[in-house]
Amino acid sequence: MLCRAVAVELEVPKGVSKLLYSVESVYLGIVREVVEYAVKNNVLSATQLQGLFYSRYRSEYPDLHAHLIIQAIRQASQIAKSFMERRRKGLANKPYPEVRSVSIRFTEKAWSYDQFVKSIAPVRLELSLPNGRTEVWLRPHKRFWLYWWRVLTGEAELASTLIIKRKANKWYAIFIFKLKPREEELKSIVAFDINENTVAVGKIDLPSTVDKVTDWNRQYLMPQLYMIRTDFGRLARRYEAIRNTIIERLKPHFTLPNGKYVNITDTREFRKRVKHLRERVRKVGRVRHVANELTKTPAIIITEELGDNPQESMIEDVGKSELRHRIKQTPFKAVERAVEDKALEHGSKLFHVSFYRNSRVCPIHFVRLKRTDDWHILKCPVGHYVNRDHASVMNMAWKTTPEAWTKGVWWDLRKNMNWRKYEGKSNPLIPHPIVQYLRAILKTFTASEESPAVLARGKPMNHHRIRNEGGGEETSQKGRRSAKCSY
Template identity: 30%
Template sequence: MEKLYKLSGFAKLKKLSKTLKRTVVLEGWTNRTGRQALGEITEAYRSMLQEMLDYAVENGASQSTLHRVFYHRFREQYPWLPTRVIKSCYRDAVRRARSFRRLRRKGLAKTDKPSVRSVTITYSDSQDWRLVNGTIELRTHRGWVKIHLRYHRQLIRCLYGGWRLSSELKLRLAGKRVIIYLTFTRDFTVSYDPGNVVAVDINEDNVTVALFKEGRLVDVYRIETNLGRIVIAYAERRRRITRGKSTKVREVVKALRKLREEERKNDIVYKTARIIEEIAKENNAVVVVGNVRRGKRKLVDRAEKSTIRHRIHQWGVATLVRVLSEKPIHVVEVSEAYTSTIDPFTGKPILNYTPSMIRIAVRGSRKVRVIKVRLRLARVGNGLILDRDVVGAINIGLRYLTSGGSPMALGSTGPHEVRVKLMNPHRGPTPLTVLKLTKSN
């Protein structure tokens, strides 16, 4: 007999106020006078930052201590430098010193003292800069400098989509170009039903999503990201490019830049997050994800081979959680310990999984492509044969819905089957096909 899970008191939607922040990266250019002024500010900032950084590492100084020790001396040494640039400099020094001490405790620091390589200047007050007619006007010791910007779609969406431009501006020099970082904020009111849950299980090559309505499982989505295969492929390409050569050789540097691994992975992560956001908004649901950052650290500590550690570091699971947190949805993190090894219907441990593979023909715009889906199947208590990732997603949802993750009945899909909608992040929320995991005989 099936065990039913009943919810009460979830009839009304709950509301949550959420302030989101977006950083828009722009490319700009200025004339020779502007580049000279920015270059002088950059060199002064670099000198101050290195001195403050050394002091902060040796003495464990805070921002207030650095202000007391260095502010008046640097005001006399650089009277032409804006005051707020000096204040942002010792905030930067404290942040870098904290990071260096953490690396040194773990034995990952390669030098005895931290060194300043790249410098990003922060103007923290809008009195010293303004955005006017497609240009950034910046106050410097040589007067107001105009930085012409190359607009793109993300900036236009923020400017005319209800986002507020913050008073902080960051910039850095990159040859003759100027890289600008603009920050936008916006307040959202998120409505959600605590009984509707989108449980997300993040794996190496897929993201499995289990949708619960009123505490009952109704749908399962499997988004094939193939991030694990991409990481392995790019690692092999880098190995071939750098074989017998130094990574500082010009040809090697140029070839490595053409790989664009990070851009490709980020594109998949953002498209996957968009699909999860649409499912959550459509069902007024809470997005529940596993605490993958904690699990990732454990996997790194256990890994013996450097290739395995590299795959874990390049996995991008923490990036997906961060991107989801920056969406106008309610995101909750729960422990994902043992979620893949416990039967969600009986609470008993699953002893083993049987590997399996299916091939699906997907018709594209020009040709038919075959997709291989790797599964690890096990028979659970109610007679269903479920994939390991589906089990993990269901148990993550139960961790949020119930304190102990007690068993529950299936929803509208019926007691004898679970339909898994196979999806591609590049094609949006439209399923490629539906896999039916049926009851075994």
């Protein structure tokens, strides 16, 4: 199941807003206390924490709904587990996690879930607040109605947990929709390759290319090749220069008596200035743009098998620190995960192929390409030039064919098998006379110009095809008579 979260603004009067503020403060206090206890005593189980704290908070806050207390304890358990894991990896230096804000989780018992799901056009809901059930109106938008239509048609389900969150003094209700993967008729084959500043795409439309003529004449199967500009490398270079400028400006304020400087990146002033750069937001926007572009129509999507951390293997032989930084900042796995997620939503299928020599082999002649003065343009020994990004996506698409599987197995056997060990020995499973007979047949029946092995061009094979080409039944009958007379 796929999950999609949609935030809808609430129309909250002053009285209801005060109640929500009071619930949020109590909820935040419970989370902070439970997190501190869990980290200090290494108690990370939500069940154990609930047994320790539930009765205490239930008697301390009798007006607060019981399920809100349970959800606060569970949320504290998740925060404590995440903090302990980060501290184990050396990513956290503080003794306790700093919980600044929380999102209030209402279970189906704490809000009108059953009534909301049965409604055709829900515009209001009821929350269990300290004064009892309180009605709150929504301000739905286009995206909410899009997923709600899927709920009505049975393609999605609404999760029973409702999240209420405050941002910029506005209250939002976050609905979580569980989508069912679509089953669509695939209409194209798309192969994409992620680079530093672009995403190379090769697309083949199945309705217009897959027919008998294409099967007989492979040279007419021309994919559509184009690039999607992402500029991840340029974005990393720009923000690196901005961060270096901030560091140089802050250095005089953090000078030690011995003349050295404090690590500026660990200071609060540096983090306050860097958090307004919006680098991560811009990356996320470009990643989603690529995913939407590749999954517009249901397709077979092909990409390379990148592994868990592809950046580390890419920078092994790179000496320049600037290039290493740009490669590290390129979100290869984020693009792959976004495309995979969108593919399930739109009915596409994602396949991974080997990354071995995709951009170094000619996709037409399957020979090793030679370097030129341009890094992106390579030369085939046969005599033509190839863009290495286009060669990569075409080779990835070719690797999904049965011919590629056969060659892959044959190359692997030829590379791993010691042929001299079996030289001069016969196969005990196949008798020697049968081998001689097969060799004689293969040597006798060979392809020639008179009897080709594969049709070079599709021609009408019967009168029905002649009719489609412009002829008719009479033409076919005359052809038959003339053929009989000639014999």
